[in-house]
Amino acid sequence: MSLPGLLDPVALDAEPPEASPIRSVYVHAPFCFRRCGYCDYAVTVAQTGDVAAWLAGLAGEVTALEDEGIFVLDSVLDTLYVGGGTPSLLGPEAMAGLGELLGYDRLEHEDLEWTAEANPESFTPEVAQAWREAGVNRISLGLQTFHEPSLAWMGRLHGPAGGVAAVENVRRAGFENYSVDLIFGLPERLDRPWSDDLDVVLRMEPPHISLYGLSVEANTPLGRSVAEGKETPASETRCAEEYLEAAERLAAAGYEHYEVSNFARPGFQALHNSVYWTGSPYLGLGNGSHSYLHPRRRWNVRDWAEYVRLTGEGQLPMDDEEILExxxxxxxxxxxxxxxxxxxxxxxxxxxxxxxxxxxxxxxxxxxxxxxxxxxxxxxxxxxxxxxxxxxxx
Ligand code: SF4
Incomplete structure (x- = not known):
């Protein structure tokens, strides 16, 4: 699969892109069983995702967008990405419901990339099978590490074996295209064995790997611990060593380091994220999501209750927007x-x-x-x- 422009070198003197139809959609699923200590995403803590409220909010937002007439979905999609939050907490029926809501005629592109994020503890075989049947063809798994004390420190719900089992579920359900996330730059006192985590992932041979450095955000429990001197973030040297070791070992294993945080086997680059990196238009649905249609950038309210209220009243759940200079x-x-x-x-x-x-x-x-x-x-x-x-x- 490929998108125009994904591999083209950038000419810095080029004209800005023409406004073109929106062919990529991001959908935010805000629910998480609990909030990880470092997370500042738009998250609503809940034991299970409220699928009915989620779909109702999205339906209200799509209708309000059609009434407004700027960010309109009038084309088949190249990419659809369901992120979170924890989309797998929404359970097996959620993706079929989303497909119906957006209209399967918009999802009929033979090369459509439909990604859904999942966390190991809620990505059961039943969820995997139902999502596959609904049309999802790419899974992004939040594994992060296989080091038990680090998983516990982060507030993750799965253990090392849960990450391995989730990858098995992905494969058994027939997903050939999937990605695993690893986090680097954890506090040094945790003694997280970064090289061992790379060993485990390389043995799994996923087609795509994403690496993210731990970021300390002020408005999180981690940020407050660091401010109070109770926690010490990893040094820049440690972060750089882990990143460079991964870059070298993944490249040696045949992965193309095609973006600062992303590595892929040939043909498995993330098309949806490439839309962001090429300045192509996209629509974000759900609380806290962003949209871009040159030169307009817009973002939704972050608060889930406010999002439900606005979409229930037939209003756009927009927080603000800017016209890029x-x-x-x-x-x-x-x-x-x-x-x-x-x-x-x-x-x-x-x-x-x-x-x-x-x-x-x-x-x-x-x-x-x-x-x-x-x-x-x-x-x-x-x-x-x-x-x-x-x-x-x-
Ligand atoms: S699972 Fe992900 S989105 Fe949810 S709280 Fe943890 S880091 Fe944030």
């Missing part, structure tokens, strides 16, 4: 160009920027090949700084 569009184009293997076309850079890129190459932060400049894993560790440096001289 050309300077923001340019900065975003630089950032998007640097974060993926698409890279930047050398001939689209002014002389001063070429000098800067030459310095990056000399210090192993970037490589240039056949007129395309791409960051290395070492460069990706400093991506935000490099983006600002490049934008500053464009």
């Amino acid at each position: 050309p300077v923001s569009v340019r900065l975003e184009r630089v950032w998007l160009a640097l974060r993926t293997r698409r890279g930047v076309r050398h001939d689209s850079l002014p002389d001063e920027a070429r000098d800067l890129v030459r310095k990056w190459v000399a210090t192993d932060l970037a490589k240039c090949d056949a007129g395309i400049c791409r960051l290395t894993p070492l460069g990706w560790l400093s991506m935000d700084r490099l983006t600002l440096d490049l934008d500053g001289i464009l």
